[in-house]
Amino acid sequence: MSRRDIPIKDGERRAVRAVVGYDRPLETFFAQVFETDADGEEDAFLWQGTFPGELPTPRSAIALIEPFCDVPADLAAALETDRLKTLAQQDSPGQAEAKRLLIRGEPAQPRPSEPKD
Template sequence: MSRHQLPLREGVEATSAWIGWDRPLLTFFAQVFVIDPSDPDEEVELIWRGTSERELPRPVDAIRLLEPYCDIPAEIAVSLEVDRMKTLATIDGPNQQEAKAFLARLEARGSRSE
């Protein structure tokens, strides 16, 4: 997994923004955190995408989510693609396989209850 912190745009009321590659889920991800209004000592996610398998398959998919909040460095798409390519030969271990199976069962339960 890779994770890069991005600079926030001036005037954006967020505490941090992150982008990266999650190899086990085969997805890029985007996160923006803000102060929790009910507890000023804690952060909560405003955006957290790329939490399911193959949700954001290209760097640009994650970058577009963060553009309203961040100043996006020109080289971030290349860095993310390099992060992904470094993991091409990596396979899931037993714990990752079980975690994916668990998430799939949860997702299946959720779709049945809708």
């Protein structure tokens, strides 16, 4: 997973931090923008890219943070490079199991050392 902090625009009143990146297991880019809550803690008021393929391009993630950030001119290219660096990677057994359970709604598969019901 890549994760890049993006500078907030001068004069922006709500956003205190913004992040974009690429999530290889979900095969999606993501965008997060944070504000400070009443307790002084950071709280995401924008968080997209949590479902498989939700934000398919760097530009789709950048468009979400642009109203709050000074977006570097090379950010889209950098995010695409992050994605390309993951092409040869595969899910670990734990990631594959999580996808079956959480994303596809498939039942858990017994591990080879576990007895089957």
